[in-house]
Amino acid sequence: MADWLSPSDWQAVALSLRVALWATLVSLPLGIFVAWLLARKEFWGKSLLNGLVHLPLILPPVVTGYLLLLTFGRRGWAGGFLEQFGIVFAFRWTGAALACGVMAFPLMVRAIRLSIEAVDPRLEQASATLGARPILVFLTVTLPLILPGIIAGAILAFAKAMGEFGATITFVSNIPGETQTLPSAIYALLQVPGGDEPAARLVGISIAIAMLALLLSEWIARAVARRIAAG
Template sequence: MAPGDLAILFLSLKVAAVAAIAGLPPAVLAAWALARGRFPGRNLLDAALHLPLVIPPVATGFVLLVLFGRRGLLGPALEKVGIVFAFDWTGAALAAGIMAFPLMVRPIRLSIEAIDAEVEEAARTLGAGPLARFARIVLPLSAPGIGAGLVLGFARALGEFGATITFVAAIPGETLTLPAAIYAAVQTPGGETRAAVLCVASAVLAVVAVLAADVVGRAAGRFR
């Protein structure tokens, strides 16, 4: 790989890591609300969280551009306090995180639903409040799902293309991630070799992510 390709690889890893780590706390809370909550609009919340899976990624990127673009609804106000998403790597992380969010919520929710409700009820009768039950029972027992959701979110964010390129374009050194670089290489005459190298790099990262998910799952299972 050329030095420029290594920079693309490192940028992609940074974007995916930030997207997965930043998205994990809200994913855990959303999974807990869906698994244990009984409130009006629960089904609507469930549907809204899964929207990135069913609508075109380009549509998600366009919505982000309307909201957080330099002339968007929230972009100018955020820019005044030093927060910039449009055409910046932080915007790539935001787009990738939103696209990965449903895949993070799902395994965490299943892990929480697998916890015997009588365990939490016993803790409640012993005086444990909702926060204590969440921190001392739900989080430890759902650790395998949390670990799997984190790795799955990282892998999904690493391969995100449609929403990212719509929202932040493909600026070399700033927002040019692996999927965008592969697309650009395919569109360039004689760029098939470079595209193949980048595809191999993406495949290697995907295999590593799958192996990491298995290791994390086993470790979380032992912790549990």
């Protein structure tokens, strides 16, 4: 087993899991909030917000990565400001997590938004008429009902983050041990003679992780839905 993958390959696998996990966890609260806004509120600029959320799905990933570099690079307006506080994204694993989070965000928001739209608004209105504040209505009524959608959206975002390549390599390059995730490692192996076999092994690992995430998402969502229905 130790010879099956090289230490650098295992490092790429571990870094991909780390990047995908942080990308999902950090973006989840914002994803829930944006999904709730799009599902329940009417406001000026709603269509614009919806377009911005889904823009990473339409733009070439390289373009998204370039925009992140312009914004969060050392010379970018946000990157230069954050650097004063010791927060650096460009050419760091944190930047890979940011790029993966941006690319996975639309899938997360869409799954959660569909769950919120499936909740009968009259249930929320009934709680509101009893004097409950909006945040309390969301926490006690809406959140439990949309939990399967949140779980599904989070795991789909995790799977997407695991496979992100274009935006990541454009924003943080392909630095072994720092920003070289699974897709970047596969790409690097395919550029050298004799790299086909180890690249194929990494492809197999990528497929296995993605399928496991999708199956786990489906299983957890169904289990939570059954529990809610039983309660």
